[in-house]
Ligand SMILES: [Zn+2]
């Protein structure tokens with residue numbers, strides 16, 4: 001059956017500001033079953049999502065896992081939807097029904113990953129997926145992960161109500177337990193799918209709350225232990241696109257709307273231990289001390305200087321000391337050191353400089369760029385242990401180009417988007433090991449994430465969703481090698 | 483009855499090295515009941531203790547509270563004699579019997595302080611006391627406190643076996659629970675005696691182990707809740723001398739044997755809180771951080787520089803942070819700051835400088851002597867709370883002179899002793915508020931204390947005990963205003 005309609009009446013439209021209407025809506029007459037191969041660039045660029053509908057659904061489904069009071073204030077957008085809890089089951093059940101209502105086939109694999117697939121016209125092609133996660137941190141917000149899934153659903157809805165056909169099937173995956181907050185392996189289920197986390201290890205991972213529940217027992221309990229292997233062979237993908245909040249301040253600080261994410265930083269985590277000598281704070285002269293905390297303080301400050309000079313990041317998030325008494329000089333200090341850069345070589349360079357300089361600082365020797373000890377110090381021991389190493393990830397140029405072109409189309413001005421490297425880990429890091437992958441970032445207010453105050457404006461969410469949808473359609477059109 | 487003896491046969495003699503025999507033993511003929519008023523300076527200077535006997539008794543009585551294994555090694559001198567435990571009762575019972583056997587009257591006050599008094603010839607005079615404590619830290623050694631009591635007993639023994647008479651009675655006090663390790667108020671019982679700790683507060687102090695026992699219930703349980711008020715009126719003193727290990731490295735590092743302690747440092751304890759902003763370590767550029775730990779590290783380093791420039795001490799023994807995750811920049815850091823000097827004015831000066839400079843560091847402003855932030859920083863809040871203030875203590879010049887003269891007499895060379903200020907708190911700080919007081923320090927190997935490796939050589943213990951005994955006799959002779 002053939003129909004004619006004004007496109008403007010069919011696409012979800014929104015927004016107030018000029019840059020959100022980069023071009024006028026075409027009043028084209030088109031056939032009902034619109035195939036991406038026959039759409040013009042202009043057609044695709046005008047394809048938007050219905051902002052209010054998408055956001056309404058995002059907030060509605062946050063009834064499952066609504067966060068607790070946060071301190072003395074109630075922050076309504078706080079979320080606590082730990083993976084494989086009853087709240088997670090509830091939103092999953094809703095997700096499955098919603099995807100089915102949009103004409104998708106839904107399957108679940110052995111890690112509980114849910115794949116919703118809207119058929120394409122070429123039965124030989126694997127789906128192009130959008131993907132993210134519906135679980136949150138215990139004191140999380142409503143955008144990290146959730147936005148990516150909700151935007152994927154909204155995209156399917158727009159395709160469906162506009163009868164848009166694609167060569168590839170268009171899929172949407174909800175990856176199980178991305179956060180690692182309840183079961184302490186981050187990106188655990190995309191990790192199993194990608195072969196970087198063994199299935200048995202994932203299944204055995206236990207609830208950090210000490211309940212004794214495991215990933216496997218909880219998958220069974222909530223009815224999401226699916227039959228399909230979690231592998232790229234059992235669930236092939238043509239590509240994987242993920243819309244995510246930035247979780248950092250770069251877009252906001254630069255008044256930009258979209259990050260075209262070309263990969264993920266390399267990072268390396270270390271535990272550094274400084275061993276000095278406990279002594280009484282009142283009876284030990286300044287030049288006769290082996291003050292492990294003072295030396296650790298110099299090291300932390302120095303790591304900041306060295307990383308910054310190399311354009312890298314260095315951070316200490318954990319520090320513990322012994323014996324821990326107001327009048328005893330600390331004998332042992334243990335601290336974490338997280339070094340990051342988009343370049344593997346720079347991470348290595350910073351690591352090597354710091355290993356050299358920390359040894360000198362522990363010996364009380366002068367180190368360039370580091371305040372010397374004011375009164376000498378007893379020589380101390382410093383030891384390093386490497387806890388984790390994640391090399392730099394480079395996303396697929398075809399996917400990146402699809403995102404960049406879509407960002408340009410949606411925003412109209414190259415000043416409103418930028419290429420970025422993801423500072424955090426995402427399921428897309430795992431998918432990128434097997435299939436063409438890219439990500440789309442939208443601004444995080446104040447750079448805040450994993451906190452009830454995490455927030456992205458409705459406008460920015462909708463812009464990101466439009467870029468996600470358009471990038472998948474462009475990828476489908478074969479613009480993937482542009 | 484009159485007897486004649488060679489003095490050398492009557493005094494406890496010891497030692498191998500030349501400086502330990504600063505002068506030849508006189509072969510004087512003296513009457514049996516030798517009164518301090520008729521002793522010459524030479525007589526007093528030759529008065530020593532019996533090293534081996536004293537040390538044997540010290541080690542024997544450490545059967546009560548013998549410490550546990552320390553890590554993988556057994557350190558035989560480890561002690562765990564927490565106040566008012568069965569081990570403490572056992573050594574107290576022994577102490578009472580031993581003092582009685584030396585001709586002393588023994589009384590116990592309402593804080594369990596045990597006063598052993600050997601009568602003098604003038605019934606109107608209060609006793610000159612030696613005093614220290616028999617309790618230890620949970621992982622303590624055999625010298626802190628214990629040496630002062632054992633040396634006092636040995637002095638009484640030397641007086642007794644040599645029929646030396648004094649104008650003042652000569653006393654020895656074992657102060658209850660000096661360490662504050664089991665009941666967390668240090669110097670609690672000399673504090674009650676001196677009126678600085680209210681009796682009811684002391685009685686109510688609870689076992690840190692959570693047993694619910696209080697000082698009062700444990701005093702009752704072990705039979706040391708005496709009838710006498712713990713006050714200077716009920717237990718008057720002419721003076722208080724305390725032999726103690728230095729618990730620091732100054733004497734050892736200067737190859738000296740005796741510290742003539744002229745007072746105790748002023749000290750002030752603070753809790754400093756830095757409030758920054760939690761953010762993801764991977765997604766937050768260096769110049770967009772409110773890294774509370776980085777700022778705290780700069781503050782700790784700066785406190786060291788400022789204190790050292792003022793000849794003061796500054797130390798941080800406790801530091802905690804939140805939220806404490808390897809990939810989250812700390813939002814809150816809380817650390818202790820302990821500032822000390824022998825001068826109240828210098829403590830105040832360092833406090834004021836640091837309050838000014840910490841505020842500037844928290845704002846990311848340049849501070850003289852402090853490495854500037856490498857990449858800027860978000861402004862942060864810093865708050866100070868004063869937890870404790872102990873003003874400088876100045877001991878009595880008469881007592882100090884008696885100690886200095888005795889040190890000169892025992893050691894022979896002014897290079898072997900020095901004036902010092904105590905860096906730690908002692909019962910003598912409390913007694914000095916009411917009666918003339920001074921202390922004598924002997925070297926601590928490696929400056930180590932409150933640890934099973936705490937150690938002072940037998941020779942140094944005996945030198946200290948001789949100085950203690952001689953100082954009391956000199957004070958008795960009225961050399962207290964010299
Ligand atoms: Zn996420």
Ligand SMILES: [Zn+2]
Pocket residue numbers: 615626627660726908
């Ligand atoms: Zn002591």
